Amino acid sequence: MSRIRGIEAKVKKEILHSAKNKNGPNTACEKDDVEKDQVKELLAKIPVLAKTFDIHRKIGEGTFSSVYLGSMRQDAGVPEGDKRWFALKHLVPTTHPTRVAHELRCLRDIGGKSHVIGVELCLRNLDHVVFIMPYIPHQKFSEYVGDMDANELRQYMRALLTALRHVHTFGVIHRDVKPSNFLYDRERRRYALVDFGLAQHTAAPAQPPPAHQALKRTRDDDSLFPGAKRMALDLCVRRAARSPAPAPAPRGCACAGAGGVCGECAVWAPPRANRAGTQGFRPPEVFFKYPQQSTAVDMWAAGVVLASVLSGRYPFFRATDDLAALAEITELLGTEALQRTAQALGNYTPQHITHSVSCRLLTSTCRRGLCLRKLSAQLRGAAPAHDARACAKCSRRHARCLCRDDTPAHAHDPLRSVCGFPDAAFALAARLLEPDPRARITAADALRHPFLAQPL
Structure with missing residues (x-):
């Protein structure tokens, strides 16, 4: 053949x-x-x-x-x-x-x-x-995302994280990790991480010069994201500036915590941060314009890939602009986690700037966050259909409830499985989808995670 x-x-x-x-x-x-x-x-x-x-x-x-x-x-x-x-x-x-x-x-x-x-x-x-x-013959991710079993998923994620570990040892961020850039020859179990066009050195003070903004063209595997690649909406945070800059605005400004910026604070230029990548795979620190981005950017993208397989849905995040993408992440992880991350990432002092940056996430409603295990079970049709009891948090029947329980998402039960996947797979997804990049698991540590460490 x-x-x-x-x-x-x-x-x-x-x-x-x-x-x-x-x-x-x-x-x-x-x-x-x-x-x-x-x-x-x-x-x-x-x-x-x-x-x-x-x-x-x-x-x-x-x-x-x-x-x-x-x-x-x-x-x-x-x-x-x-x-x-x-x-x-x-x-x-x-x-x-x-x-x-x-x-x-x-x-x-x-x-x-x-x-x-x-x-x-x-x-x-x-x-x-x-x-x-x-050339690596491969299939589209959308053709097998719903067919992978636990062993195949374990091999796939082990290969992806092995590639990322290798790339990260060179101090390089791939910045465009996604299924169409990780070729998978399913018949021969061969893998290849491709496309380093957006790669960035972590130690470099500035990213490589931007490529020419040519007209966007359709890529076969990205056709599910129409017009969603490398979007460039400006998501500004307050009191970020470039040198030279005017005198900093007072910390007790009336617009602090409000859904707008006053004239005194508006004089500050928007923050500068690398935001290259494909929509749906960008982590929270990119949307918060955090300039000290690291290899954790790739780990978040790997977590999105894992969540796609566990839920059987691709794309997992479907937003086509930055604000909608941030809203989707907030819906999954909860408002409190994203607000805590925004505040933590905002507590830094940019180079050549005498004042520190303030970053806040303001939302119209508060979200508790969703349980990826329950969400995957519902999307795959494995949720209990006859449980008429109501959840105390959302008042929905347990069969339709997606609320998180009190158990930490990164903890796992060795005897539990959801939709044929061991509980450890969901625990690894929680570690990869950690909103704070400084607490996100590394590729080397992920390969030692119980889900990937166990023999095939």
Whole structure:
């Protein structure tokens, strides 16, 4: 059976088009013609590519790159099952050169081991750059998210966290961990963490130069998040400033704790913090514009992936803007936990600023937070249907109640299971979805967690 099965079906599928692209191709034949023209154009831009590789078709498209499936020209007569297949990533020409060099350095220094994709070759002609990487046949996450059992989930999360542990030992934050960037060959149990285009060094005083804001394009696995990638809404907190700055406003200002900012406080510039990533996988510290972000950003995203499998729902968070995303996180974790995190992350003094920053989360209502175990049971249809007793907290029947109990979410019962998953899996999800990044579990510690430490 060909190693590229599934790709054929993908290109035969009729292209999804929206109102933003009414004049685009709307049939499989038209899409094939467009992709053939794109392949010819790529070969014309990088002539040396045609001397070494046969490019078969486009297999992916993102905001800042397009990916093609290729093979060596010298293997033209080799059966498909025995060929070496490659993923050729063509970066958009307007990408900042420093960012290109940064991504290439990450692939070269970090990749090739511990389930992290490596790079075989890099070709450049003028402003066009192509990374040649091993191709990993894979399925869409949405096709198997509801089918994974406990053992498969354990293998999947162990591989993902092994890759993150390896990346984090280099002092690098991936910043875009999500299922479409963690390729999974389900048949051969192979994994690969890809796409270091947004990666950031933790010790770097500033992030790599931003890539050119090209028009957003649809990526196959991200089609469930229409228009939700790398959104740029400005979520400001009070009394944050850049140097030089005017005299700080008095701490007893009347707008403290209010749902607005007075004129005296409005003179402060909004805080600066890296917010790169995909909506639905960003942690609370990104929305709070916390500048001292760490590898905990990736751990939160891994927790969202785990929660998606446990609940059988993808995407797990569906918001398309920052405020709605923060509201969804608050609904899950509770108002008190998010307010406590906002206050803790706001107690720092930015570099070259003489006053400290204040950060508050104001909500119109208070939420207790949800129990992920009960939520997963309901979404998977495993909740008790005939329990007529009412919950003392929400007054709902126990069959519909999602309230948390008094047991800490990160504690687990070795004898308990929910929807076929051991209780330890939900305990690990609670550690990964800890709102305070300083208390969030690391990749190394997560691999020692009871859910992942036990043998398969």
